[in-house]
Amino acid sequence: MNHPVDRPLTAIHRILDANLDRAREGLRIVEEWCRFGLNDASLTAECKDLRQHLAQWHTADLRAARDTPGDPGTDLTHTAEMERPSLGALLQANLCRVQEALRVLEEYGKLDRPEMAAACKQLRYRVYALDSQLMGRSHDGRMHKLRRSPLYLVTSPHEHLLPIVEAALQGGLSLVQYRDKTAEDPTRLQLAEKLCHLCRRYDALFLVNDRVDIALAVDADGVHLGQQDIPIALARQILGPSRIIGRSTTNPDEMQRALSEGADYIGVGPVYETPTKAGKAAAGLDYVRYAAAHSPIPWFAIGGIDAENLGDVIAAGATQVAVVRAIMQAQQPTQATQALLTKLGAGA
Numbered sequence: 540m541n542h543p544v545d546r547p548l549t550a551i552h553r554i555l556d557a558n559l560d561r562a563r564e565g566l567r568i569v570e571e572w573c574r575f576g577l578n579d580a581s582l583t584a585e586c587k588d589l590r591q592h593l594a595q596w597h598t599a600d601l602r603a604a605r606d607t608p609g610d611p612g613t614d615l616t617h618t619a620e621m622e623r624p625s626l627g628a629l630l631q632a633n634l635c636r637v638q639e640a641l642r643v644l645e646e647y648g649k650l651d652r653p654e655m656a657a658a659c660k661q662l663r664y665r666v667y668a669l670d671s672q673l674m675g676r677s678h679d680g681r682m683h684k685l686r687r688s689p690l691y692l693v694t695s696p697h698e699h700l701l702p703i704v705e706a707a708l709q710g711g712l713s714l715v716q717y718r719d720k721t722a723e724d725p726t727r728l729q730l731a732e733k734l735c736h737l738c739r740r741y742d743a744l745f746l747v748n749d750r751v752d753i754a755l756a757v758d759a760d761g762v763h764l765g766q767q768d769i770p771i772a773l774a775r776q777i778l779g780p781s782r783i784i785g786r787s788t789t790n791p792d793e794m795q796r797a798l799s800e801g802a803d804y805i806g807v808g809p810v811y812e813t814p815t816k817a818g819k820a821a822a823g824l825d826y827v828r829y830a831a832a833h834s835p836i837p838w839f840a841i842g843g844i845d846a847e848n849l850g851d852v853i854a855a856g857a858t859q860v861a862v863v864r865a866i867m868q869a870q871q872p873t874q875a876t877q878a879l880l881t882k883l884g885a886g887a
């Protein structure tokens with residue numbers, strides 16, 4: 540065996556050659572999903588541009604250093620590479636591969652071609668941004684965000700709807716549902732689109748109440764369906780596998796059905812009677828305790844919850860709550876959001 544210090548430049552060239560290939564292959568795999576799975580022109584263009592930037596550095600001298608038969612690593616395969624339990628896992632593995640390859644190019648590039656090393660550092664930051672954009676939109680990525688959202692704002696119609704939601708986002712909110720039971724469809728569509736963009740800017744999830752068609756039209760992260768809305772399986776068929784579907788439940792039977800139908804999360808309520816949903820009897824804290832003991836999926840206590848009674852809801856076992864008036868009617872939505880988040884143990 541030749542010691543690498545005997546021929547360091549050839550070895551470095553082999554490392555650069557292999558990692559330029561590795562990074563581009565990983566990008567191509569991600570690009571195919573952006574193009575054919577998501578139909579997303581801008582993510583597809585970003586992957587392609589990254590690949591083309593890398594191609595510029597893959598010069599003939601690096602290719603000439605390749606020695607595949609003499610490479611002891613070609614037979615080494617980790618079992619994790621043979622198993623991809625989900626699309627999310629496949630994309631994540633390839634994004635990690637690209638990031639690792641870029642880091643290798645950056646480090647070894649410093650020894651031989653510093654300009655390429657500096658360029659690869661910038662490309663790595665772009666891949667991180669791609670990662671968060673893309674994984675934020677897979678089912679795994681969306682569910683990860685949902686689990687990390689202790690507070691869920693369900694909106695009500697308001698002349699200052701967008702500024703209120705933005706104020707709440709500034710207070711740390713990361714999950715929003717557009718709920719409007721009375722507006723005409725063109726208004727709903729327009730508001731849903733604006734809210735969706737706003738939420739994206741703050742890296743928050745955006746769901747639409749009741750309306751699968753509007754959720755799809757604005758490319759929302761999901762939909763919330765009540766007991767009177769369409770079956771979850773049908774919504775899944777329309778929305779595809781990556782979006783979140785929530786279901787309202789008021790008692791253990793409804794919870795059980797929501798679970799067997801494949802809900803991603805459930806609403807648990809109304810905890811207290813509320814004018815926002817007038818006429819619906821309270822399910823009470825007993826049902827919150829039941830959910831705490833039995834729900835295997837994320838669940839949000841909802842109905843009449845405010846800063847005053849939140850402590851009781853938390854004491855009954857809730858770690859995630861949904862509110863309408865406590866934010867929509869607050870004098871200062873940013874501070875109201877922060878106060879609720881602090882009580883939920885997630886304040887700034």
Ligand SMILES: Cc1ncc(COP(=O)(O)OP(=O)(O)O)c(N)n1
Pocket residue numbers: 691693716718720748749763764765766767768785786787788805806807816839841861
């Ligand atoms: C998080 C959350 N939970 C429950 C509901 C209520 O949904 P639904 O029973 O369909 O009633 P409407 O909101 O459509 O009046 C919800 N929207 N969000």
Ligand SMILES: Cc1nc(C(=O)O)sc1CCOP(=O)(O)O
Pocket residue numbers: 693787788806807808809810813814815816841842843844861862863864865
């Ligand atoms: C929209 C909604 N759904 C409920 C349910 O129990 O399913 S309670 C509710 C209204 C919650 O509004 P507020 O926070 O203003 O009381």
Ligand SMILES: [Mg+2]
Pocket residue numbers: 748749763764765766768
């Ligand atoms: Mg509904």
